Amino acid sequence: MNTLILTSIEQGLIFSVLAIGVTITFKILDFADMSVEGTFPFGAFLFAKLISGGFSPLISTLLSFTFGTLAGLLTYTLNIKLRIKALLSGILTATMLYTINLRLNGKSNMGLFSYPSIYEGHEPVIVLILIILAVKMLMDAFLKTEVGYLLIATGDNETLVKSLGEDSNKYKLIGLMISNGLVALSGALMAQYQGFAEITMGTGIIVVGIASIIVGDTILRRNKLLKATTRAIMGALIYKFIGALAIDLGLAPTDLKAINAIIVIIFLTYNTFNPLKIKKADEYKVVEEAKC
Amino acid sequence: MLNIINLTKTFNPGTSYELRIFNDFNLHINKGECTGILGANGCGKTTLFNIISGVLRQEKGTVSLNGKIIDNLKENERARFIGRVHQNPSAGVSPSLTILENISLSDKKCQKFTLRKLINKQKIESYREILKTLDLGLENKLNTEVKYLSGGQRQSLSLLMATMNKPELLLLDEHTAALDPKTSRLVMEKTQELIKSYNITTMMISHNVRDAVKYSDRIIMLDKGEIILDVRSGQITEKELLNIYNSRNYGSPLQEAV
Ligand SMILES: Nc1ncnc2c1ncn2[C@@H]1O[C@H](COP(=O)(O)OP(=O)(O)OP(=O)(O)O)[C@@H](O)[C@H]1O
Ligand SMILES: [Mg+2]
Secondary structure, eight states, X not given: OHHHHXXXXXXXXHHHHHHHHHIIIIIIIOOOOTTHHHHHHHHHHHHHHHHHXXXXXXXXXXXXXXXXXXXXXXXXXXXXXXXXXXXXXXXXXXXXXXXXXXXXXXXXXXXXXXXXXXXXXXXXXXXXXXXXXXXXXXXXXXXXXXXXXXXXXXXXXXXXXXXXXXXXXXXXXXXXXXXXXHHHHHHHHHHHHHTEEXXXXXXXXXXXXXXXXXXXXXXXXXXXXXXXXXXXXXXHHHHHHHHHHHHHTTOOGGGHHHHHHHHHHHHHHHHHHOHHHHHHHHHHHHHHHHHO | OEEEEEEEEEESTTSTTOEEEEEEEEEEEOTTOEEEEEEOTTSSHHHHHHHHTTSSOOSEEEEEETTEEOTTSOHHHHTTTEEEEOSSGGGGSOTTSBHHHHHHHHHTTTSOOOSSBSOOGGGHHHHHHHHHTTTSSGGGOTTSBGGGSOHHHHHHHHHHHHHTTOXXXXXXXXXXXXXXXXXXXXXXXXXXXXXXXXXXXXXXXXXXXXXXXXXXXXXXXXXXTEEEEEEEGGGOOHHHHHHHHHHSOOXXXXXXXX
């Protein structure tokens, strides 16, 4: 049980980088970016390529983030420049990445045990906590800057951003690139953690990202001051934990994807039909009407 | 100041929904004046604003500002000299950000947005002072997200945000229609104060004939994309304006069906 807890914390931490990335597109930009399914393994294969090419684990990991941002650039180009719908743009990017991932190392499964990793010589969980803290602090600081606020405003109301004299598309590009960079980083961290990069590791990964956001928002709803990044991290950890619990209770690891989807369905349904929430909205409406 | 020459605009050209809203339309707006724009629902007032501010493109004609043709400028590039308050109260604010964050953003309007912190603690007091003049209590809600404000409160905030960088041309699209009578008067007075003290040329769409007479220097009335009345506001009374409204059979499809 103890190793199970540790493993799910470690994997939860890895997925929380993904969750922060998905938060930027789905939650902040209101952009349903499906390219994540390709970007996650892209990060893993990039890492495999770089580490086998002789780069250090740290440089390989950082470069995976950097090249990962290019996936966001591609989705942006398809969506904004070629006017393809957001959803389809992401799917097209993911499809292209599938081939790119296979081409990168010339195989669909690449073992990494013979190469060094950033976890080497340390407790993986400590390394991961440090990385997640760094990502979170950078993200939080960024969202407090002028550019960061324009990113939020772009997801909210593009008309306002334009009336401030800014091209809202620029902020979509920034958001998509950071998001995909983080997802690729998450993939690189996962590849090193599990010791291999594998072509199907992105399948259904978008559900993990969205699930983390939903779980974080649902469980931590009462705390208004909690930042979106904190919610994403907590959500990823809790979500991973529920999945681990299900396996510990006797479900097979092959059932995991279905469990993932079911967790999302349960939380979504809970949010929709939760009587407390409906009451709260009504209360607000009454208060507002009384004020007029 | 603003010069619109031979403007032609058609919605959905070549389809069965084709609607020619302006045909060789001409309009000149004088510098420093407040021009009230009246006209029935659907006569093209908002469309005119959309063309001036670059949201929509005309198929013919030119729009120039201070002698410079602005047809090739994008919406966000025109924002440098055009401020606008939209008919929809939510169009001028970012709902998930707080009042303070919204105002801080608009304070940076058309400047360079950088990686510096947006909120400047030293400016909070001055924002509070500006908000106080609205008398809506918004100065005590600086950290409230704008989505929790009423439509009228949002609209008032939009007005402040649209005028903060003193635009050369201000487009007001029924900006007090969502407000209660008292707040509406207050916001109107505030509008007047802002445009007079900054000397902003203003176009003000309104369905309120009284406001139009009282607050504008010139009144024009549109019908089916044409100017059917163009007078100085001193030369016409509320009553006469209402009579023109009533005497005209505005050919909206709904009325025709009756
Ligand atoms: N984007 C659009 N596509 C097609 N038709 C449009 C579009 N925008 C406006 N119209 C049509 O153009 C006409 C004028 O619309 P507009 O919004 O300019 O009216 P308005 O004078 O502002 O009316 P109101 O007083 O109700 O605000 C309407 O018949 C409307 O249906
Ligand atoms: Mg209108």
